[in-house]
Amino acid sequence: MIPKPSLDPERLLQELEQLATYSDTPKPAVTRVVFSPPDLEARAYLTRLCREAGLSLRADGLGNLFARWEGTAPELPAVATGSHYDAVPYAGMYDGTVGVLGGLEAIRSLQRAGFQPKRSIELILFTAEEPTRFGIGCLGSRGLAGALVPDSLRELTDSEGRSLEELRQIAGYTADLDEVLLPEGFYHSFVELHIEQGPTLEQEQVPIGIVTAIAAPASLRVTLEGRGGHAGTVLMPERRDALCAAAEIILGVEAFAKNSGSINTVATTGLCEVYPNAVNSVPSQVRLEIDVRDVDPQRRDGVIRSIIQGVEQVGTRRGIDYNVQIVNLDPPAKSGTEVLRALASACGEAGVKFKPMVSRAYHDTLFMARVCPTAMIFIPCRNGVSHRPDEYASPEDIARGTYILALALAHLSYAEDKPSEEKPGAPKDSPPIFID
Amino acid sequence: MIPKPSLDPERLLQELEQLATYSDTPKPAVTRVVFSPPDLEARAYLTRLCREAGLSLRADGLGNLFARWEGTAPELPAVATGSHYDAVPYAGMYDGTVGVLGGLEAIRSLQRAGFQPKRSIELILFTAEEPTRFGIGCLGSRGLAGALVPDSLRELTDSEGRSLEELRQIAGYTADLDEVLLPEGFYHSFVELHIEQGPTLEQEQVPIGIVTAIAAPASLRVTLEGRGGHAGTVLMPERRDALCAAAEIILGVEAFAKNSGSINTVATTGLCEVYPNAVNSVPSQVRLEIDVRDVDPQRRDGVIRSIIQGVEQVGTRRGIDYNVQIVNLDPPAKSGTEVLRALASACGEAGVKFKPMVSRAYHDTLFMARVCPTAMIFIPCRNGVSHRPDEYASPEDIARGTYILALALAHLSYAEDKPSEEKPGAPKDSPPIFID
Incomplete structure (x- = not known):
């Protein structure tokens, strides 16, 4: 045929x-x-x-x-x-x-x-x-x-x-x-x-x-706001450096994925933008975009929870204001x-x-x-x-x-009218999508 | 008068x-x-x-x-x-x-x-x-x-x-x-x-x-080159993520200044630029600019040496090519x-x-x-x-x-012709300046 x-x-x-x-x-x-x-x-x-x-x-x-x-x-x-x-x-x-x-x-x-x-x-x-x-x-x-x-x-x-x-x-x-x-x-x-x-x-x-x-993809947007200032005049104990906070988060993202228990978990901080981004200014603001994926959505969501808790801990410890936005969280x-x-x-x-x-x-x-x-x-x-x-x-x-x-x-x-008894592969209802 | x-x-x-x-x-x-x-x-x-x-x-x-x-x-x-x-x-x-x-x-x-x-x-x-x-x-x-x-x-x-x-x-x-x-x-x-x-x-x-x-200022430019790739498909053990390496260096810069033994040491990673800087790409290249100052130039230079050694260690451990350039190192x-x-x-x-x-x-x-x-x-x-x-x-x-x-x-x-027996405050000869 x-x-x-x-x-x-x-x-x-x-x-x-x-x-x-x-x-x-x-x-x-x-x-x-x-x-x-x-x-x-x-x-x-x-x-x-x-x-x-x-x-x-x-x-x-x-x-x-x-x-x-x-x-x-x-x-x-x-x-x-x-x-x-x-x-x-x-x-x-x-x-x-x-x-x-x-x-x-x-x-x-x-x-x-x-x-x-x-x-x-x-x-x-x-x-x-x-x-x-x-x-x-x-x-x-x-x-x-x-x-x-x-x-x-x-x-x-x-x-x-x-x-x-x-x-x-x-x-x-x-x-x-x-x-x-x-x-x-x-x-x-x-x-x-x-x-x-x-x-x-x-x-x-x-x-x-x-x-x-x-695999189930997800992405997060993290914004960090500390306090800027002159790189020469703000002493180390007085600093609230948004890039140092970001660095801890970037390493956390990597560690949470590596330690998920499965080779199938990947997490990436792909974007990092610094303000004012000048060699003689303490960074006051940083924006990170983070990608997390896994074939197992539960394990992926565990990594996302760890990242969010990590951001909270780093922000609190360093006196940095933080905001985490879930951009997508797909099944x-x-x-x-x-x-x-x-x-x-x-x-x-x-x-x-x-x-x-x-x-x-x-x-x-x-x-x-x-x-x-x-x-x-x-x-x-x-x-x-x-x-x-x-x-x-x-x-x-x-x-x-x-x-x-x-x-x-x-x-x-030429397949039969009802191709199979199966449902579409993923749930119809999707988690809320937050767009700023 | x-x-x-x-x-x-x-x-x-x-x-x-x-x-x-x-x-x-x-x-x-x-x-x-x-x-x-x-x-x-x-x-x-x-x-x-x-x-x-x-x-x-x-x-x-x-x-x-x-x-x-x-x-x-x-x-x-x-x-x-x-x-x-x-x-x-x-x-x-x-x-x-x-x-x-x-x-x-x-x-x-x-x-x-x-x-x-x-x-x-x-x-x-x-x-x-x-x-x-x-x-x-x-x-x-x-x-x-x-x-x-x-x-x-x-x-x-x-x-x-x-x-x-x-x-x-x-x-x-x-x-x-x-x-x-x-x-x-x-x-x-x-x-x-x-x-x-x-x-x-x-x-x-x-x-x-x-x-x-x-205080004696100095600045460094660090370039890191790892290997890019798709944030979904490159598994964690295969990665050579330039931004994760940069994150370790940023935290090292902060720690070396904090632990110098003097409140007068400050060090700042003020600039961080990532390539390709997209949420779904593993970062392949990062450029950092680092500012280090101290009233004591010997102590400052000790911090700079620690930073350079840190870059070498992180680069070697993570398989990241690195280059450190001393932009200025002033008395x-x-x-x-x-x-x-x-x-x-x-x-x-x-x-x-x-x-x-x-x-x-x-x-x-x-x-x-x-x-x-x-x-x-x-x-x-x-x-x-x-x-x-x-x-x-x-x-x-x-x-x-x-x-x-x-x-x-x-x-x-109206000061005397030879204002004092003192020499100008700093040595005339300056360290070499590297410009790329």
């Missing part, structure tokens, strides 16, 4: 190269921040490609784009794939884009092979998976899944004080934010193709990873059994070895898992490097992942 | 207010970085005031300005006063400027009183006492004293890569840098009026401080006995209580002490606050300090 997908790997690579030219930094570095000129150029380019493939397009108020290949049973929940095409400053050209253009090529390869889908197949181009502009990752997929409610979306601003509300309207996305949330049962299943962003597949020489779970996602089965079957048909694995990076799939059963396909990337100009995935690995994706989408398109 | 100086405190305050308007930030914050438009406006304004007072002006290649009131014995080494008028970002309106306009008003008050100097009296307006633009403090006075040799000056650049050479020429200071160094015996003595930048005079309710010594300055005597006499004549004190902040006087005997007059500033928009010195304290300065300049103008 399902023909062999007829892939055009050369075209796919050319399109990846073309997409990489929409950037605010010179080649090979890619910088494409949501609603910046390169992001808008990328949207125009991708929209054109989807139209050329005969897909029908819709956009929601966040700028998420949906390109639909109508099936013979358009009334059934659709099968979806997709990823993101924004890029952090000085990133590479494969993160996200492989799932966007690979998703499109998977559809085209089925079209070329004469395949006719039963359930419609949709390609989703998510807005702003990276937290660069608005400080929170997976903006588009959070919106689709209701993990960010419209009122929270309306309060988001970038570091220059420009609101998401303003920027989306300028970009041409004027639809009501209340209509971003997907209706229940809208999708049958979702599969995302992505580079691993870690070294495992390359090291173990396995060409495909099938993601069974995504982990377990992949859907039937989607995993479709991916395993596809690998079997293609004669490709795969490795079941956990994703410690998070992806739009984490939020799509609140909407429908999901899974992810990982392909190797050189030295596990990502978010850097030298990020690289080989043409063979990209083509292989796209081929597996195409087969899986075809299978899922 | 010496008449009572005839002060015009109102005019002095108006001029301080006017000078504060030359700023890159709105009132009350003053930002005046060397060779920026506000700095050039301030130079034009101060030059005009000096001309109006009948002083003859010269400028050197660094933009140091010298305004001379010719004495009856112009062949004798002159008596000098002066300070700086640049301001760090978001500073106040009294740091430095009180000694610049107070110095000018001291001269005018003697002119009004009909005083005729024997030795000429010079007002020096130093270029760039603040390290804001070129990363090293007291640029002008270092040049005058030979603590920065012309070849080092020619290598200085700002953070945008613009060279001092280019910027001084654009500002109109085209004289040869080889002629900045003052000839031996050029000045008989130097007195600087300045706000205390500390709380002691205010707390002890003493209106005048006479500075007997200036302390002891005030000249005869200058101190002139200041004490002036306070006696004026019936003003004074306190002998050590300056832990450093000033252009630190370098003038290599040229001739020096001392400083401190006046109280509110809450010891400086380098902030709310920096404040009262009109009464400013007038009192200016009056004492005028009396002291008049006394020194």
Whole structure:
């Protein structure tokens, strides 16, 4: 029933190269921040490609784009794939884009092979998976899944004080934010193709990873306010140095993760900003941003509690005012059994070895898992490097992942109406999101 | 022989207010970085005031300005006063400027009183006492004293890569840098009026401080390079996090100063810059700038050695590449006995209580002490606050300090030819200055 997908790997690579030219930094570095000129150029380019493939397009108020290949049973929940095409400053050209253009090529390869889908197949181009502009990752997929409610979306601003509300309207996305949330049962299943962003597949020489779970991410923003002064005249016992307090917290974050009892716990103080940041001034203010992840959300939350207690202790002992804000505290996602089965079957048909694995990076799939059963396909990337100009995935690995994706989408398109008795992988209700 | 100086405190305050308007930030914050438009406006304004007072002006290649009131014995080494008028970002309106306009008003008050100097009296307006633009403090006075040799000056650049050479020429200071160094015996003595930048005079309710010594400042630049990566995918044992290494060093800097055995040791990590500084990236690079001071240069150098050893240990243990650069390592300055005597006499004549004190902040006087005997007059500033928009010195304290300065300049103008058998307060040879 399902023909062999007829892939055009050369075209796919050319399109990846073309997409990489929409950037605010010179080649090979890619910088494409949501609603910046390169992001808008990328949207125009991708929209054109989807139209050329005969897909029908819709956009929601966040700028998420949906390109639909109508099936013979358009009334059934659709099968979806997709990823993101924004890029952090000085990133590479494969993160996200492989799932966007690979998703499109998977559809085209089925079209070329004469395949006719039963359930419609949709390609989703998510807005702003990276937290660069608005400080929170997976903006588009959070919106689709209701993990960010419209009122929270309306309060988001970038570091220059420009609101998401303003920027989306300028970009041409004027639809009501209340209509971003997907209706229940809208999708049958979702599969995302992505580079691993870690070294495992390359090291173990396995060409495909099938993601069974995504680790639960969380992030904190800590602000510290002590007392500034002249570095020469304020004696040591009189000091309330915000950077010294921050240093203790940074080391605490590291120690709590190391001592969690599991290799799967990671915690990072990725951002540290000091005021006034002058060699001859005692630092009066510091802002830290901290990332904590674990496959076990209870263990992760234990680390977060330790960090918060640590901030309180350091602040109290040093006479530093502190504020801790939980920016996000997301549940982990377990992949859907039937989607995993479709991916395993596809690998079997293609004669490709795969490795079941956990994703410690998070992806739009984490939020799509609140909407429908999901899974992810990982392909190797050189030295596990990502978010850097030298990020690289080989043409063979990209083509292989796209081929597996195409087969899986075809299978899922003909899956039973109720694909499984299972619930979506993660609880619908999300913890409150605090935005300042 | 010496008449009572005839002060015009109102005019002095108006001029301080006017000078504060030359700023890159709105009132009350003053930002005046060397060779920026506000700095050039301030130079034009101060030059005009000096001309109006009948002083003859010269400028050197660094933009140091010298305004001379010719004495009856112009062949004798002159008596000098002066300070700086640049301001760090978001500073106040009294740091430095009180000694610049107070110095000018001291001269005018003697002119009004009909005083005729024997030795000429010079007002020096130093270029760039603040390290804001070129990363090293007291640029002008270092040049005058030979603590920065012309070849080092020619290598200085700002953070945008613009060279001092280019910027001084654009500002109109085209004289040869080889002629900045003052000839031996050029000045008989130097007195600087300045706000205390500390709380002691205010707390002890003493209106005048006479500075007997200036603590020896030093600064280090530490660069750390570890390995970046995705905050979700790089496991804790694999990390080489440059910010965690920096945190240990920051706490070490604090501990070494606290444990030096003397209250007079201070050490500060004032600047911390992180790359890439994103919440979801492991920090790969950190730059720290560290300030260390003590009245005892041996003890200070012991702290510096401990810091350097600490960097080496932390870097080795964590697999972080490190580089430590000594930006400056200046000797302390002891005030000249005869200058101190002139200041004490002036306070006696004026019936003003004074306190002998050590300056832990450093000033252009630190370098003038290599040229001739020096001392400083401190006046109280509110809450010891400086380098902030709310920096404040009262009109009464400013007038009192200016009056004492005028009396002291008049006394020194008639001092014996060889003012004392003493040598200038600090050794002439300075340690090498490394500039990257």
